[in-house]
Amino acid sequence: MTSLPGSGSVGLSEAEDLMSAGNSEAAVAILLNIVEREADSQALFMLASSYLELGNYDEALRHASFAVEAEPSSAPARGLLAKVNLAVGDYVSALADYDAIAALCHEQRPIPPEQYSIPAHFALRNLEQLEHILAENRDERGSTRAVPEQLHGLHRNLTDVIDNANGDAPWVSVNGRSSKILADPPFAKVPEEKLPSYLNPDVDYQPIRQAISSGQLKAEVIDDFLNSAALEQVRKFCLESTVWRHPYKFGYVGAFPQDGFASTSLFAVADELESALGEAFDGYHLAQWWAFEYDARLPGTDIHGDDADFSLNLWITPDSANLDPPSGGLVVWDKTAPSDWSFDDYNSGGERVREYLRDTNAESTVIPYRENRAVLFKGHLFHRTDDFTFAPGFVNRRRSVTFLFRRSKR
Numbered sequence: 001m002t003s004l005p006g007s008g009s010v011g012l013s014e015a016e017d018l019m020s021a022g023n024s025e026a027a028v029a030i031l032l033n034i035v036e037r038e039a040d041s042q043a044l045f046m047l048a049s050s051y052l053e054l055g056n057y058d059e060a061l062r063h064a065s066f067a068v069e070a071e072p073s074s075a076p077a078r079g080l081l082a083k084v085n086l087a088v089g090d091y092v093s094a095l096a097d098y099d100a101i102a103a104l105c106h107e108q109r110p111i112p113p114e115q116y117s118i119p120a121h122f123a124l125r126n127l128e129q130l131e132h133i134l135a136e137n138r139d140e141r142g143s144t145r146a147v148p149e150q151l152h153g154l155h156r157n158l159t160d161v162i163d164n165a166n167g168d169a170p171w172v173s174v175n176g177r178s179s180k181i182l183a184d185p186p187f188a189k190v191p192e193e194k195l196p197s198y199l200n201p202d203v204d205y206q207p208i209r210q211a212i213s214s215g216q217l218k219a220e221v222i223d224d225f226l227n228s229a230a231l232e233q234v235r236k237f238c239l240e241s242t243v244w245r246h247p248y249k250f251g252y253v254g255a256f257p258q259d260g261f262a263s264t265s266l267f268a269v270a271d272e273l274e275s276a277l278g279e280a281f282d283g284y285h286l287a288q289w290w291a292f293e294y295d296a297r298l299p300g301t302d303i304h305g306d307d308a309d310f311s312l313n314l315w316i317t318p319d320s321a322n323l324d325p326p327s328g329g330l331v332v333w334d335k336t337a338p339s340d341w342s343f344d345d346y347n348s349g350g351e352r353v354r355e356y357l358r359d360t361n362a363e364s365t366v367i368p369y370r371e372n373r374a375v376l377f378k379g380h381l382f383h384r385t386d387d388f389t390f391a392p393g394f395v396n397r398r399r400s401v402t403f404l405f406r407r408s409k410r
Helices: 008-020 024-037 041-054 057-070 075-087 091-108 120-136 146-150 152-163 206-213 228-240 264-281 343-347 351-359
Strands: 116-119 171-174 219-222 244-247 252-255 284-294 310-315 330-336 364-367 374-378 381-385 399-407
Touching (some): 057 075, 206 219, 219 364, 374 381
Antiparallel strands (some): 252 284, 330 381
16 A cells, blocks of 8 residues: 555654754645644644744644643653743743643653662762751651651762762662662652742843844843842752752753743743843743752863853852852853754863864853852853852752743744
8 A cells, every 4th residue: 555645654754854854844734634634643743843943833832732632641742832832932831831741751750770870969969958958848847857867877978979089970879768769859849929020120231132132242241130039039949849850970960841940930030031131132032941050079061052042041059158259150252163063062062162162262251150140141152160169068059040042933
């Protein structure tokens, strides 16, 4: 039996090839033919993705919603719907989507074996967070006060392992109930009520608007970015939400939307920033965000570029934790990657990036760390975490929140 064009797996494969080649319009024609005959969940997902790429947000929203209805347990389908809601500025719906994604990912996570290994710095930060949460909620959870005492020896052992690794990020074996909780802490998010405002009203955004409009923006520092209540809300969410699920080989840990790093405060900050930048920022929307948390005995992020038109880094740890105030922030170069480099080429760091920066005589700017300092810069500029010396202790860990903004298609 010969398959008709745009039918079954042949049609999906053809549409996928067209999407990969950047021909979303032709892919739409094939995918519409498929979904008109049957509510194929994969075709619906691909169709919504194509419409999103084309900037047809109404159709993207409609078909992404159909994809979720067709396959409610699909985290990718819900993630696509969340992206569409972000593109149209519907942060309330996007937050509901990301909460649903986090629940799905938690439910669908494979059961780990009886014994396995994880980075020691990941286990230690999870233990420190558990101790912090218990201390902050001692009156409400008095029955669990003995847990930190039971894990005190493990805390000391993990610290010794890292201290003896001479700047490397070693791994440790995990087994038993008390240890496995450090690899996969119970999922919890701090509930938030929306504040009247989030950005500091005293910040003058006019110079930044002018720099964006003229195409001259490189890296702009915004001190006292959030008002005090907003900073406290964001900081509490980061300290007490167990959404930090991605350890990195250089010794830091990441929190991402699909793991639950989505909140009223984070979306309100992005929304108010877009408003503050006014017409200069028309056509851009929040596309991705994350947070990183660092161990002072291990390195930070390597040189890389972001897949964004604009990136905003926000530092939320108190200045009292920074033992070397001239450092600890961000190093930004005045170069972006060549046009023929892939995302992996410019995002993964390494010697190739360093060689390119040397060959092009790139100049770097060091922006020191300050609590509640934000840095807005062109997302493709190469940058890295500056060397840092922070005090020990969970609250004192260097924490940064990153927002990526991309140009909307329409």
